[in-house]
Amino acid sequence: MRTRDQDSLPATTSTPSRASRLADDAAEAADVRQWQTHPDVVALQVERVRAQVDRLCWAGIILGLAFTTANVQWFAASGAEPGSLPWLTAWLLDPTVCLLLLAILRAEQVIARYQVRTGRWVRAAKWLTLSATYVMNTWSSWSVGSPAGVVLHSVPPLVVFVAAEAVTELRDKLTEAVNVAYSTAMTSTDVREPKVPRREPPAKRRWFADYLAAARHAWTPEVVVTPAWVREATGCSRGLSSRLAAALSAEITREVGDVR
Structure with missing residues (x-):
């Protein structure tokens, strides 16, 4: 039987202690960390970065090549009357070189995903197309002795050249990052087993x-x-x-x- 004094006492609610709240936070953080380091999640993140890198590099390369089109046309037309057949034909020179270069870069984009190296002829073709674009862009400035013109018309081809070389290595390293994630997963019996972070010696990487x-x-x-x-x-x-x-x-x- 409850007494009047007991009825007059306010009802108390049990609140979790600070230690239990910290334990819950630690368990949640461990679970989040576990999934963040899961090889499939890491691979997905790397794939997203790879897609961003590809889009940015392709945008820069295409814009750089588009900048050179007018200069190459002026070089190829060689003072021909606007609208004449030689003047119109001159517009085909730079797209011809650019399409070959883009085909090579596209092929390298695919094979770099599987870390396959290209041969000497592929690199020679890439360097030849880039060198031809550079020469046709800067020839007029060199002939008239204009340092400012040389610098202006050198920047886009050189940027395209460096980007074409760098993007292949970037794709190779991104692929290697995915392989490292899966190699780490293969050395573990169950990637979802640990619920609390544990200190373990790093697994030896297998190539x-x-x-x-x-x-x-x-x-x-x-x-x-x-x-x-x-x-x-x-x-x-x-x-x-x-x-x-x-x-x-x-x-x-x-x-x-x-x-x-």
Whole structure:
């Protein structure tokens, strides 16, 4: 039975202590951190950065090449009367060179995603188109001895040249960042297992050559090289297993050919 004094007391509500609130905050922060470092999330963030880099670089390259079009046309027309056939044909010179350059850069954009290196002819073609654009833009200024004109007409081609070289390396490093994220995930048994941050020694990074060496060591003549077998033998990811299987098969084919 409640007494009158007990009825007159205000009702008390239980409030969480400071320690419990901090514990909840720590658990939430650990969960957020866990997903922020998840390889799929990291890969998605890198892909977004890659897309931004590509858009900005392409915009700068196209604007720079557009700036050179008028200068190259004036150089190619060589004083021809406006509207005449030589004057109109001169407008085709710079787009011809630019389209070839853009085709090379587009191809490099795709193959850099898989960290495949281009040959000497590709680099020679890229340098030739860029050099031709530079010479045609600055020739008139050099011939009249105008330093200001040389500087003015040198900036866009040189910027395009540097951007064309830098963007390939940037894409390669961004691809490497994605590979590092997945390599780190492969060394862990379960990426969602830890609920509280733990200090663990950093895992040794494995390169493509390391996986290939492991697959080569595990292979025997009775084994048919497939991506599934490569994953089982090396513990690599599904996306990497196809490349490893192709590389190992090529090595085996070369060795068999040498023996014959």
